[in-house]
Amino acid sequence: MLPENPKDSLVQEFAEGKNKQTLASKDEDLLDIARRFDLGQNEIIRLNPDVDRWMPKAGAKIQLQSERLLPDAPRSGLVLNLPEFRLYYFPKPQNYGPAFVITHPVSIGRQDWETPLGQTRIVEKKENPTWTPPESIKKEHAAKGDPLPDVVPAGPNNPLGLFAMRLGIPGYLIHSTNKPYGVGLRVSHGCIRMYPEDMNTLFPVIKVGEPVTIVNQAVKVGWGGNNLYIEVHPPLENHESDNLLDIALDLIERANNGVLPVLDGAALRNALTDRKGLPIKIYEQTSLSTSEEVIDLN
Secondary structure, three states, X not given: OOOOOOOEOEEEOOOOOOOOEEEOOOOOOHHXXXXXXXXXXXXXXXXXXXXXOOOOOOOOEXXXXXXXXXXXXXXXXXXXXXXXXXXXXXXXXXXXXXXXXXXXXXXXXXXXXXXXXXXXXXEEEEEOOOXXXXXXXXXXXXXXXXXXXXXXXXXXXXXXXXXXXXXXXXXXXEEOOOOHHHOOOEEEOOOEEEOHHHHHHHHHHOOXXXXXXEEOOOEEEEEEOXXXXXXXXXXXXXXXXXXXHHXXXXXXXXXXXXXXXXXXHHHHHHHHHHOOOOOEEEEEXXXXXXXXXXXXXX
């Protein structure tokens, strides 16, 4: 569910709390576990850097993403945060029921086929789609000795999977995939790919005309009650030179009504350095809180 206080951004993935773990079985790799808990390949590997992705030891403790901050975007329709490799869907509350958010991992466009930013809408939905590859993609595949037909028929070998939703930006889709282990990576030609099971549940509830907002937010800042959190993801390759500290301080000031509070400098520094995509508490608001400058990060 969405936080009761509309100014809050911290949401929980699991009712068990913020340190959710699972145990690896002998027959699954990290990517199987990621899919089981609806995480992308990027998330499961980043959270478990010391675990062999292909042969985790049976019984090994696997850290999962338990909490996350909502992107700084309208809580309406679909929101895609590219550095996070994640989609958020904000359905309209039914019969005065509670507002909630549905979130799924996604793949995005490669560096040379970037997924565009901005606001658009779902303009078409297609079940069992065929795929007509553009000439540029046909040339790329032909150069690799893997020629494509003019039209790829619907079916298990279609890279669009069983469901596709066309965006108002020409040439771009949100769709299922026949290569699910790429979810959480930059592997597409600009489209948004989803696990087949996620697309199976999302497709029926999305309406044509649904708004779609695509953002680039490697740094997110938001409240959870009286606590202020920061969540930092590795920036996309073409944004690696961005000054994440400057971005973070600007977001913190905006979140705190234009005042830069006294922060937990060590926590802020670690978040910016580790970039694990976890919400990290950096400030607690109290009735005695006053306007002071940020503490030294050195």
